[in-house]
Amino acid sequence: MTLMPTSSRVLCRPFFERPADRVARELLGAFLVVRGAEGRVRRHAVVETEAYLGAHDLACHAARGMTPRNAVMFGPAGVWYVYLCYGMHWMLNVVTGPVGTPAAVLIRGVTGHVGPGRLTRGLGIHAGHNATPAARGSGLWFEAGVAVPPRKIERTPRIGVDYAGEWATKPLRFVVDPEKLPMINGGGSQARSRTRRTET
DNA sequence: GCAGTGATCATA
């Protein structure tokens, strides 16, 4: 009898100890796993991420040096960086790269919870997760999912970083259409929905 | 389109 039958699927430090853009891309299709207060475990496939590359990236919180808030980004990879934005919304990031490189990946969306603030609200993520490792003991971790081929990944500039000069336009946001993850969505039985966009 | 919301950080 095995008590930890799925341990091999938990993403651990070596996975995160790489450049943030690589981690951001490979997290698409992985599961964000959260254990609720009653011990119930829920899995959500990651569908949207953004990479923040380090001190040289003007959109990165570490671009103007270490502060009490962003200090966790300078530490080991595979640790949560959670902070409050606009006084209301918790943002969930995971630290990437070697120690001393203040890089991270913002988790912007999972199936059923699209948008960085909605995601944390829906999953109950808050300041208590900050600086804890992405591991079972923290009640919040990643597990390997399906590999999403690069062809099915859309890359765009990051959201809400217009202040960052040329770094505002670099394609460091990664998105996959949930309908292209049929294994994850329970057989792709989701109803088709079409939204007309008329804006430029 | 824009107000809400409050921690964070630079400045003093």
Added chain:
DNA sequence: ATGATCACTGCC
């Protein structure tokens, strides 16, 4: 101590 700044969301 004070004020500007937000890696956003929801309603106008």
